[in-house]
Amino acid sequence: MGSVLEEASKQQQPEPFDLENYRQCLQWLQQTCRPVFMKELSDFSSVPVPITAENAQHPDMIGGIQQVQVATWKQSQVQILPADRWGHAQYVLQEIQALHQLRKCRQIIQLYGYLPNASPTASHIPALLLQQPSYGSLRQFLGHHFDSIQWPERYKIALDIAQGLRFLTSQGVPCTLHSGNVLIDGEGVAILTGFGVPDGLVTTAPCQMTAQPSPASLLVYVAPEKLQGRSKYSPDWEVYSLGILLWELSSGRVPFDEIISRAEAGPRLQKNMDQLSSAIVKGLREETIAGTPEIYEQLFKMCWEGEGSSRPPLDVVEETLLMLVVVEPMDMLMLPGEEMNMHVSAVVSDSIDGDTLSTHTRSTSIRSSSPGPSHARSNGPRPVTLHQAVSVSNPDMTEWYILSGHDINGYAIVPTFSLECEITPVQTCVGHFLPSSLPILKELLDQDVDIHLLSKLSLQNCLHILFDRYIPIKNENGSAHLHTALDMLLKAGAEVNARDVQGQTPLHLLMKNPKIASEDVLGVLNKMVEKGADTSILSPRDGNVLALAAKYLHFEAARAILNADMLASEPESIDRAIEACMTMTGRATDKFVNLRTKTRELLKLWTGKVGAPRREKVSIKVLQDAGQLDSTGIRAKCRVARMAPKAQLDCANQYYDANIKKKREMILNNMGGFQGLIR
The missing domain is CATH 1.10.510.10 (Transferase(Phosphotransferase) domain 1)
Known part of the structure; x- marks a missing residue:
């Protein structure tokens, strides 16, 4: 011994x-x-x-x-x-x-x-x-x-x-x-x-x-x-x-x-x-x-x-x-004004891959479905506040506390979410999101909660929290509840370009969550862009959304961004995305290597002479949607389809004037003007 x-x-x-x-x-x-x-x-x-x-x-x-x-x-x-x-x-x-x-x-x-x-x-x-x-x-x-x-x-x-x-x-x-x-x-x-x-x-x-x-x-x-x-x-x-x-x-x-x-x-x-x-x-x-x-x-x-x-x-x-x-910890839930004895500083740890997120998962086995406040389930204590009822996905207790006059916009520290950050009930809901959370989210939104409130300390809104903490749940409906929740939040007016305390938008966190499948990333991206999400916004550490899509090998999302975002195809943006793609490390499987190579080759297609036709197409589309070009690609006042952010318009106009305008006018003149083009 x-x-x-x-x-x-x-x-x-x-x-x-x-x-x-x-x-x-x-x-x-x-x-x-x-x-x-x-x-x-x-x-x-x-x-x-x-x-x-x-x-x-x-x-x-x-x-x-x-x-x-x-x-x-x-x-x-x-x-x-x-x-x-x-x-x-x-x-x-x-x-x-x-x-x-x-x-x-x-x-x-x-x-x-x-x-x-x-x-x-x-x-x-x-x-x-x-x-x-x-x-x-x-x-x-x-x-x-x-x-x-x-x-x-x-x-x-x-x-x-x-x-x-x-x-x-x-x-x-x-x-x-x-x-x-x-x-x-x-x-x-x-x-x-x-x-x-x-x-x-x-x-x-x-x-x-x-x-x-x-x-x-x-x-x-x-x-x-x-x-x-x-x-x-x-x-x-x-x-x-x-x-x-x-x-x-x-x-x-x-x-x-x-x-x-x-x-x-x-x-x-x-x-x-x-x-x-x-x-x-x-x-x-x-x-x-x-x-x-x-x-x-x-x-x-x-x-x-x-x-x-x-x-x-x-x-x-x-x-x-x-x-x-x-x-x-439900018995120890803290209300605003109380202080925890232990202080843990908010230090962000970033690995080589940038995806070393916490592996804490949430179990569905403890979700309460008790019929009313007088019936506590045997597998856990009865929720005693609105935040507790929301965090364990108990719709009946949630409704009870709302009817009892609990503040639907009140802040509280929920230990299972954070040891420091105070959040509202709707943020608690999306932070502990499960398929069974959908009725609770609908109930809260029907009660006209203030969707624009930000979590204290992290300054995140509901979209930030949903994308950052979402964990897929295997069931017959797959990830349908994620898209349903997103539709509800967008309809309620959640800000798609809000920045948190680290300068990140919801789209940045979407790309960085390795648990969200690439097909879901693409679907969420399209919905966010349709509502005005700006993919060109830079985060302090990771660059724009294209760089993050390339880093985490969301190939289809990267292609969608390039086809819609004029700034994404700027040389500096492409260089950073290629660098981010090549710094991504993973298991050396054929699938991983092929996907990384495929993503890198996609980015290279948008550089130099090879990328010029693609940039031209995006530039014309941005200006046509903004009503600055007609269907032939010539300057004219037209009906606005969708107004792009000012930075996008400025970039598209600059590229159009330098590379497209004279070429378009020459083609039309050689073809006899508009009538010749029509004939």
């Missing part, structure tokens, strides 16, 4: 420096990741980090200090780590390949990109840009904030851990789970690190700057069967570790911390830890903390059962935590 402590302090002897292997790392990065240049980084700082047994490349280094460089990239804190300082070349390549494979999950540490030639050791060794969560490790976070966080926040952190862990196991990747390998980012999301093959760790570098449990205390996270060495790796080990972390979230401390502290202070550490290991194998567990919710207590006790076969599967753990996240 002492092997656990010995394994925690095991050192790998350095191998001879092999520049060629690091060049292979650089080549792999060039093929799969985005290059980031120094000019894109800001707020540089150098943090002194003690060299420990976990991060030393050689035993002689232990006890010294190394400087770790930290910077800001796209509003996210990153750690700049030269590859040769991470470890030996073969392990670095293994780790960056693992990170690339797992990049789609928000709860997994992100490799944002690399800096070419950033190493002082050799000009061909890249530096890796790793996510550096601002709250440090879970151990550090609980040490500083435990007294101020409430159960809704603990549920959300636990759910993040379970979702990240389930994603890792689905990919066949083991995880060494303890409160030092779970990091908390600026949005309060739990990020997993420290995963890899069963006999070794991967991605330990970001943990260098975070508080870790002591080496001796790591054994309390280890499943009894692993402590005994009587079985090979199994996901059941990680369910056990998750159960220990759930208890740690309820208590704010490492299990058996007093026993471990006394053992570390005494002369017989190894013997005392062996005794603790034996007691854990025989069934010793920590006591439940007073005030722990009953369901949560039952869950972690099931997870830390002594036999792996008695522990629940990870998907059951996730579903239980999801129920707690959605249902339990």
